[in-house]
Amino acid sequence: MNLTKWLQYLKPNFKLYKDGFFECPYLANSPQMMIKSAIKTPTSKHVAAEQAIYRNNPFTKGVMRYREIETGFWITASNIDFKQNALIKTIYDEDFVSDYYTLTFTFFESQIKLQNTFEDKVPFYNKYWGFKKPATVVGAYFYKGSKCKFYIFSFSKEWIKNNLPFEELDREVPFKKFLVSNKGFITYQDIVPEAEKLSAEIWQSLESFNNNVFSKTILKSQSLNLVSTFFKNAFADERKQNYEVKDAIDYKKIAHCERLITANLTIPFLGIDAVAKAVNLSSTKLKMDFKLVYGTSMLQYNIDKKMNLAMQLIINTEMQIKNITQEVGYDSHSKFTATFKKKFGKLPSEVR
Numbered sequence: 001m002n003l004t005k006w007l008q009y010l011k012p013n014f015k016l017y018k019d020g021f022f023e024c025p026y027l028a029n030s031p032q033m034m035i036k037s038a039i040k041t042p043t044s045k046h047v048a049a050e051q052a053i054y055r056n057n058p059f060t061k062g063v064m065r066y067r068e069i070e071t072g073f074w075i076t077a078s079n080i081d082f083k084q085n086a087l088i089k090t091i092y093d094e095d096f097v098s099d100y101y102t103l104t105f106t107f108f109e110s111q112i113k114l115q116n117t118f119e120d121k122v123p124f125y126n127k128y129w130g131f132k133k134p135a136t137v138v139g140a141y142f143y144k145g146s147k148c149k150f151y152i153f154s155f156s157k158e159w160i161k162n163n164l165p166f167e168e169l170d171r172e173v174p175f176k177k178f179l180v181s182n183k184g185f186i187t188y189q190d191i192v193p194e195a196e197k198l199s200a201e202i203w204q205s206l207e208s209f210n211n212n213v214f215s216k217t218i219l220k221s222q223s224l225n226l227v228s229t230f231f232k233n234a235f236a237d238e239r240k241q242n243y244e245v246k247d248a249i250d251y252k253k254i255a256h257c258e259r260l261i262t263a264n265l266t267i268p269f270l271g272i273d274a275v276a277k278a279v280n281l282s283s284t285k286l287k288m289d290f291k292l293v294y295g296t297s298m299l300q301y302n303i304d305k306k307m308n309l310a311m312q313l314i315i316n317t318e319m320q321i322k323n324i325t326q327e328v329g330y331d332s333h334s335k336f337t338a339t340f341k342k343k344f345g346k347l348p349s350e351v352r
Contacts, residue, residue, distance in 0.1 A: 019256070021087040021141060022059055028090035029098045029135075031074035031154040035066050051209070059084050065206040069220050072159030077199075077206055078150045082142045089139040089252060098135035100154045103227060105129050106140070107196055108148035112309060114327055115266055122317065124309055126262065127195065129188045129230060136184030139252030141259040151199050153227055164231060174239050181243035185251050187294055189304070191233045198226045239295040249289045253279045257290060261302050265309050268329045269302045307343045310336070314351050321348045 016023040027037040035053070039046045043057035053064045062080035069075060092098055105127070112124040132138060134157070142148060160166060169176040178186050192198070205219045256279050264270055275298065276283040290298050306328040313324045322333060330336040340348050 018087075021085045023087045023089060024059060025089050025091045027093065028102075029092050029096045030100050031066070031068075031076060031152075033093075033096065034076065038064060055080075059086050065203075067206065067209065067219060069216070069223055070159075072156035073163075073223075074154040075202070075206075075219075075223055076150075076152045076154070077203055078148075078152075079203070080148050080150070082144055082146045082148070085144050086142050087139050087252070087256075088142065090137055092135050092137070099157045100134055101157070101160055102132045103129070103153045103155070103230060104132070105151040105192075105195060105199055105226070105230075106148060107199065108142070108146050110143055110146045110262070112265060122313065124262075124265070124312060126305075126308075127190065129191055129195075131186050131234070133184040137251065138185050139255050141255055143259070143263065149199070149203070151202065151226075153223065169235060173235060174237060174241065175234050177241075177243045182246060183243055183249060183292060185249070185293060188230075188234060188237065189294075191237070192226065192229050195226065198222065198229075202226065237295070241292050241295070243292065245288065245292075247285070247289075249292065250281070251293065253281055254286075254289055254293050257281075257286060257298070258294070258301070261298065262305055265302075265306050266327050266329060269299060272298055303339060304343065306330075307340055310340060310348065311344065311351065314348055321352070324348070 027033045038044060038053050041055070043055055045054040046052075047054065051066050053066075055062055055064075060080050060082055062078060064076055064078040066074065066076045106129075107125070107127040109123045109125050111121040113121050130138070155164070166176075166179055169179075171177070171180075175186075202219065202222045205215070205222060209215050209219065257275050260270065260275055260278055272283050272287060276286040279286065281289070287298065290301070294301055296304070310324055310328045313319055313327060314321065319327070325333050325336040328336070330339075337347055340346075344351070
């Protein structure tokens with residue numbers, strides 16, 4: 001897509017309001033095209049010497065930094081504050097080749113509204129990884145007030161062939177089953193220990209980067225460390241999904257489902273039927289597709305997020321544990337403590 005065509009596409013679509021979210025597209029054929037389209041997006045300011053693009057518009061405020069680490073291996077890292085509910089979605093120009101795989105690490109802070117009278121809202125920290133095959137259309141939903149960091153590593157098919165042993169993986173490895181299926185996107189939660197710390201070091205390197213061999217060496221080492229740890233753990237992941245199912249997955253709807261779950265952690269689980277209706281999918285397909293993408297059932301995902309919120313409330317507030325039990329949607333204190341210990345190996349009182 002040439003840049004004039006991109007602006008013609010962007011102008012009517014950037015402000016499209018649907019289901020409570022403004023849709024903000026980005027061109028995803030390759031990292032080079034993504035960077036060029038970001039530079040030409042209205043309200044963007046490109047500082048070539050920093051290899052950085054600054055934005056401040058009615059929807060978002062932040063900066064995107066980019067580097068070609070080596071031929072076929074790129075990083076784009078963004079620090080964004082969302083001023084409105086926004087759907088960040090990929091688009092592709094069919095006139096250009098799409099031969100890049102992408103690995104995204106997202107770390108973000110959103111506000112969770114509490115039910116008790118002692119606290120109004122508290123920050124909730126969330127993170128996840130997503131691996132995308134070339135030309136896969138995906139979307140990510142973010143609520144107004146969210147503060148996010150995105151690290152997108154892009155790999156050409158040639159770089160993948162020379163550096164990652166996809167072809168050598170045993171066919172019974174779940175990640176291999178995903179690779180050879182018609183599914184285009186898969187996600188993981190806390191699969192890389194200290195991912196936040198490692199990614200922060202990358203961000204610092206991008207901010208202080210100067211164009212000499214040593215800076216490039218440091219950034220390459222940091223990036224490969226994070227990327228290789230992800231793949232090592234992803235290859236060992238034992239999720240059991242049927243990737244042979246041929247039905248297509250609407251990844252934007254599945255992402256919308258995930259955001260509905262995360263936004264309602266302080267009440268009992270909404271229920272599969274209610275969520276399916278909200279995202280306009282059948283309950284059966286939603287359950288199957290959610291598990292294919294996130295590697296767990298919707299109910300278990302909801303429980304895991306509730307326990308993460310409970311942990312953050314225990315560590316970062318002075319709320320009594322009995323009140324935290326209610327804040328994460330549990331009527332039974334004993335059931336809450338048993339679930340918490342199953343996830344973290346300690347009782348809430350032991351953590352505090």
